[in-house]
Amino acid sequence: MGLLVPRNVLIPRTKGFVTSVSQMKSFVPAIIDMTVSIPKDSTPPTMLWLFKGQSSVIHVKVTRHSMKDVPESDEAVAQWCKDKFIVKDDVLDQHKIADAFPDSELIDIGRPLKSLVVLVSWVCLLVFGSFKFLQWSDLLSSWKGLTFTAVGLAIVTILMHILIQFSQLEHSTPTKVSPVSSSNGTVLATVLY
Template sequence: MGFSSVYLYQHSGCLGSTLAVMKKSSKFLPVIGWSMWFSEYVFLERSWAKDENTLKAGLKRLKDFPRPFWLALFVEGTRFTQAKLLAAQEYAASMGLPVPRNVLIPRTKGFAAAVSNMRSFVPAIYDVTVAIPKNQPPPTMLRILKGQSSVVHVHIKRHLMKELPETDDDVAKWCRDVFVAKDALLDKHLADGTFSDQEFQDTGRPIKSLLVVISWSCLLLFGAFKFFKWTSLLSSWKGVAFSAAGLAIVTLLMHIFILFSQSERSTPTKVAPSRPKSGVELSVTGRDKQH
């Protein structure tokens, strides 16, 4: 899940009840992946033949979710890189689709399934577009751990669920049209440094989140102090060595997590083949067909 998305959920007051559709391997990430697993996120293998039933079952469970929730669905299906953009452009050109400049081609099967299964109990869809201003560093896990801030611009548009088309094919077309509009919106941001002529609204930093962080930090520090005092780990060289080894393991796990969070290390996208002369359509992006 993108860090900018987490920031949005935090400001909306829904971070504690936010769910997402994620790649299956994400649940094995140290700490954060495990928390996603226990929070009943929906994990997919990015193969529609395997994921269709898993996705539909996971979405139906949300009907009885005890609290208001947000479900994050990243319709592009993978993290953005220039190599993937090139593959998406070649695919679009070969299939007669609008050639994207700033986004990837959405995988609409999963989105259409989500709309179909949640139409009766989800009132709206929020179309979120995130852009990083020029000369600003992107938000990364490493910057967060270093306490370094990042600036992002966010454009949000609300679509009522009842206004969406009824059939899956029409929903898929609606989604593709939204991404064409999103592409043009990002063109404007690249040219003008803003999404629109309206003034930016600085959301600031919520006091509640600061209090939660301070409270948990104090609790963990107190617990660590009591633990070391009770075990006397720091009173002998053996205890010091054991503590250092534990710290090294935690550092290694965090390093793995940081590497995993880098978009450059995500699964490479295969270049889509040109449309064959026989007219048979081929759909190849990433490791499986678009969905």
Template sequence: MQIEVYADDETFELLGKEHALVISNHKSDLDWLIGWILAQRSGCLGSALAVMKNEAKVLPIIGWSMWFSDYVFLERSWGRDERTLQSGFERLADFPMPFWLALFVEGTRFTQAKLQVAQEFAASRGLPVPKNVLIPRTKGFVSAVTHLRSFVPAIYDATVAVANSQPAPTFLRIFRGQSSVIKVLVERHSMRGLPETADGIAQWCKDAFVTKDAMLEKYFDKDIFSDKKLQDIGRPKMSLFVMIFWSGFLAYATVRLFQWLSLFLASWQVIAFSVAFLFLVTFIMQILIQSSESERSTPATNFTLSEGTRQSLLPK
């Protein structure tokens, strides 16, 4: 998966050097992996956190790592999630290193079926009709800004797009060795510049997604993604060395395990163990692939466009 990052030089220099709340459109099944790659290239992978749905923490290996990394998991019930979010935000106040906290305010992954639901909802309410994003749910964002603004200096507004004429990345494509080009625009906003009231914060988020939708429409129509600079995020050699080391170590350990088993078990037992092991690996891979299947979305409500954003989107 190839990632192209667009940002101004000042924003790019600050990546990984400050606390930040990260919001993004939820474009593909592997947006979390895109975030991990960007965090790793920015030097803050170990402190990259996210707000996730509760079911994600039971995913083999990946979900477990998120759980142990102290991600915030929600049940999609505001009565319970409000307390969970508040507790999670309070734990970050004394975080010892720069962290990113990712929040997908659309609440679910983008699909054409979900987009149609959002469009029908917007049209029925006389609201701006989205074309490339879903309608954001702002309660979590308002809570995040309210609790984090005293010690988190910035919001990174990320816009993610799959390169034109290319399919979105999925686990299945990765397992098949098929690559995708992902374009990411990162815009930094000072937390102090956001409104003070809950309604104002919510409107800021809604306006950001209207602007994001217009930008994506321009990209898909005219193939112009951003006027920001394409930054070189590099490809650290240390990560390659670590991957090679652990791949070699696991391969060696597996061979030694089967050699050791052959000393104590009959041939048919070793074969049975091998088949069971391969079945387990296949089962885990199948779970990971199925975990990326899209879910039904529930559109947000009370979506209006502020006059400033409305004027900025008018033809000139």
């Protein structure tokens, strides 16, 4: 394989990448490479934190690669992808040391108003749609219907709470990578879940 065992990223599966590049090269102007890391002093974000509205700091390094800079042949594209992952792994190592990406300017993007408007719009639509459905189905017109609706909402709430709890980082099992040497001396990596 000829690729060093990365410490921070998984070894890329280049077949899908090569196919995507060959199919989209004529109409996609660039490849956007995003590297994400969590600073040492920041709590990793979880679904529960998002639902509670708690903020979490993440660092994102965005690099734009023009399609003109991507090689033509499939083998060269695969090697180009592997080379980018080696660079990405080194950048993440440097981030661990300096707690910032090298040669990068930190830009605080804040919370955009557009996402708040979209969220409020969806909430209003769902609440209005649910109310109209309950009104149409006559579930709110009797004690039996009210009880059925309340029990249904309680079950959904409990299930969502359980699913959110399992999505938290501290409850998940970390990925383990164990190096394996092949017969020709090339180091491979086996990912264990």
